[in-house]
Amino acid sequence: MEGHKFVLVFVLLALASSFASASDPSPLQDFCVAINETDGVFVNGKFCKDPAQVTENDFFYAGLNMPRDTSSPVGSKVTPVNVAQIAGLNTLGISFARIDYAPYGGLNPPHTHPRASEILVVVEGTLYVGFVTSNLANGDNRLITKVLNPGDVFCVPNRTHPFPVQCGENQCRCIRQFKQPEPWCNHNCKCCVRSRSAH
Numbered sequence: 001m002e003g004h005k006f007v008l009v010f011v012l013l014a015l016a017s018s019f020a021s022a023s024d025p026s027p028l029q030d031f032c033v034a035i036n037e038t039d040g041v042f043v044n045g046k047f048c049k050d051p052a053q054v055t056e057n058d059f060f061y062a063g064l065n066m067p068r069d070t071s072s073p074v075g076s077k078v079t080p081v082n083v084a085q086i087a088g089l090n091t092l093g094i095s096f097a098r099i100d101y102a103p104y105g106g107l108n109p110p111h112t113h114p115r116a117s118e119i120l121v122v123v124e125g126t127l128y129v130g131f132v133t134s135n136l137a138n139g140d141n142r143l144i145t146k147v148l149n150p151g152d153v154f155c156v157p158n159r160t161h162p163f164p165v166q167c168g169e170n171q172c173r174c175i176r177q178f179k180q181p182e183p184w185c186n187h188n189c190k191c192c193v194r195s196r197s198a199h
Contacts, residue, residue: 033058034083034090046083046090059088067171068100075106075166082178096177101125101166110163116178117158122148125172131160148174 033054034046049058061081068077082095089095095116099108110132120129130145147167148154156162158179166172 031088032091034087048090049087054088059086061086064098067173068098070100070102070106070171074109075102076100076108078108093179094177096175099164099174099176101127101164101172101174103166103169103171106166106172108162108164110161112159112161113156113178114159117156118162118176118178119153119155120148120164120174120176122150122152123173123175124150125166125170125174126168127164127172127174128167129154129156129162129164131156131162133160135159 029048029051031051031054032046032048033051035049037047064079064081068079070077077100079098079100080095081089081097083089101107112134120127127148128145129148130143133142133144136142146152146154164174
């Protein structure tokens with residue numbers, strides 16, 4: 001009798017699990033264009049514009065093709081394109097940035113994006129990229145690096161510590177995409193004190 005109960009319970013669980021499904025949650029709306037006002041629907045830390053008032057300009061940014069001034073102390077200029085520049089990016093889970101590097105060592109200092117993985121595409125020039133891991137069990141972080149040329153792509157897991165450095169004699173330009181509408185950046189050079197090369 002016990003065997004029959006087990007088979008019956010097993011069959012019922014198997015049938016019930018055939019109706020279950022898993023997927024990414026669907027948003028309740030197509031978009032939530034961010035606004036600075038404090039009335040309306042509040043989603044993802046921003047209030048939403050009335051969908052009937054949304055225009056094409058809420059999803060548009062111009063000028064990313066213009067070279068930026070790289071005469072800063074670190075020899076680079078980051079031009080973000082996130083929800084602050086394109087209000088329609090709110091709740092879409094993406095953003096990106098153009099980074100211009102000065103010749104001979106323009107640097108985007110070591111940093112981390114605790115909330116966003118990123119993917120980097122070199123458009124022009126040569127870039128030495130890498131990241132320092134941060135979660136090895138024995139505490140010995142690893143250094144993972146690669147030299148990139150135009151058309152090369154490199155991904156950086158979130159919470160690691162990337163450090164792109166221009167390693168050529170000409171200007172370098174790259175595009176970085178993040179899986180967050182506001183990827184928040186934390187510059188922290190302590191991350192590179194104890195690391196070991198992966199090579």
